[in-house]
Amino acid sequence: MSDHKKDPNVIRAEILTKKYPDKKALDNLTFTIQGSSITGLIGRNGAGKTTLMKLCAGLLTPTAGCLEIFGEPPGNNLKVLTRIVYACHDQPHDKNLRLRNVLSNYQIMFPVFDREFADKLVSFFRLNPKAKYGTLSQGMSSVFNFICGLACRAPVTLFDEPVLGMDAATRKSLYEVLLRDYNEYPRLILISSHLLTEIEGYLSDILLIDKGRLVWHGNIDDLRQSAYRLQGNVDVLESFCAGKHVLYQKHGVTDNIAVVREHPDDETVQEAAAAGLTLSVVRPEDLCLYLTQDTTEEELECLWEKTN
């Protein structure tokens, strides 16, 4: 796309910080997203995903640091804002508007909004264009907002928790539509979620944040290769993991597991096998969990401990 040719950095954040009166939502976040991709913005509840999305959409102002889209700050910048669409599951459309009227609004405001495609999607997802926005269920509302966002065909498309309230079949259809449309019209699609399992097959990159800080940013395959799981005898396991960055470990009666944050090269694989340990790949979802988990098994057990 021409935008990408001019400036390879579609989104560039440098020590980006956003403070609310009661908390710091983003803390010195630095990353760069280049070219077209479907990037997953992954994080737990309150990690700062929506804040980052809204900053990208120019709806919020950074407290410190810098955020640029196509080389310019998005806030109050129509040149940039007309190339960004932000779609969340509960867009604050007028509840009395009919769906077709909401689509007309998008058509007015976004120069490349594909109305025909939007109408087709409305029909595909079995929505009634004459229905009022306020009468939609949570899932249908999420579907409709996804349609609005996708049909804008904006060079930067931001989906904030787009599948909230949707049933499994609809979610699957939605991801397939997303992937197919991306293939037809490559662009940067940033999609936030705290459920990675469902979308990992559609993502090319992952931006993992926790408590406003960047935990991981890169290709999803690299994430898969960034850690491995070991299973075996507890003593052997502890000996093998000594000096390594262990993300997670669990000692059971028969099952002892450890997750090590390290690329499993051939030598490691051979050593593990020689020690009688089973080495396997960690699922990205689990890895994200280990990378962001801040509660321990002990804390969990303490919940049922009697104080006297």
Place this chain on the structure above:
Amino acid sequence: MFVGKDELINARKLTGQWLHNTRFNWLFMSVTFAFVFLGNIMTLFNYYSETSRGIRTHQIMDYSRPVAFGLVGALVIMMLLYKTTDTKCVMFPQTGTSRFLAEKARYYCLIGAAGLNLVVYYFVAYALIGLWGQIVGDTMFANRFSIGFTLAGLLAWLLYMSIVLETMLALRLFIMKFRILSAVGLVLLVLLTIIDFAAIESFGATAIGALILERGLGFFLLKGIALWVLLFALSMVINKISLQDQSSRSAKQVITDNVTLAITVVAALVFVIVFIPQSLDSRIPRNLVIPSEEAYELTIPEFDPGPNRFVMNLDASGIPRGSSITITTIDVVKANDATQSVPDSDYYPLPEIVTMLYTVQDEQALLNFTGNEIRLEYWLPTWETGGIDMTRYIQPRFSARLDGNTLCLEYQYTLTSNAFFLPMWSFMEQFDTFKEKGIFYESAMPLFYNTRGERGWILISVD
């Protein structure tokens, strides 16, 4: 630039979207207006059930004042609820300036629609009553319907409401910073508007004073536009430097970037506040209103030859010398009797207003008649209400004849006529440029209470 072309286009799109989304509200509002207006006009046709004698006058309500008050109230509510309603288009590309311009455009759409509704109301009222007059025959307009005045009033009304709007928008700074204080400020502004806009002058707003005192419509509009432009720029600057508009630039930066505009605004402010009022205050008298005592004084007129003066000579050569001539009358009253019968109150029943008075120059000459003819010099009654000559609606006719030794005086007038007053832009009377122009409540109402109706007068003499 202060506002970019893209921002203007964006503001237009946001406004267009809002207009499209609220089109049914507009339709509903217009239909409601139409029903209220038509209901008011139609009640006037109940006059046929009335039985009073003489000319009947009807006052059509002028909505320029209540609509203005309702509009200001609606604007206050919209502004206070703006943060809630604004979120409905937050997902679309926009800047603080284009959003503010779009918000302004919404308010101006409301003002424009209200003004247009008023003009349509005036025209419909005029057309309906005119049509009714053509069909029925005894119905007419008391005042002349002036298209020029109607349109000038519309312009001035729109301008005035725009100035009020911009003042309110400038107060938005307080809404953002001090929500409660601003609400109090807005309520105060509304109260001042309802009482009288001139009251603001007492707060030292000399620019407003210059507007109130201006008599010429052209200058009034020019000054009003200057003040509006100033307030418009002021609200834009306030919006620009407020936090809401600043995603990446500090207030200092904005001012520095727009230094030319800032200088222009300050210069315009100084010019309007200092120079214009000074040049006007010296030559415009402060009080141009006719004192109410003089305006509404009720008097029996002295002989005052006027335009309605007529002379009639009756040949009395056939009447025997020395005989006495008696006078019989129909709707004519002897002056002294009439004076005694005039009630002390300000209220005059309609039939008395249209009764003529007569006086005899030499009573003895009639009792012992020796002349050849009787000379009747008479003035038909004139009736002016609200600065409008209503005489033509009475259609006064006087006739006199000698029937033997009896002088018959008969005064006739149209028994049932209906004259309609259509006051316009009474809300604008607070400005000197609209004083004594058009029909306002204050000037039309005396018809029913404190009239300047003048009686017809007959002076009888013997030649």
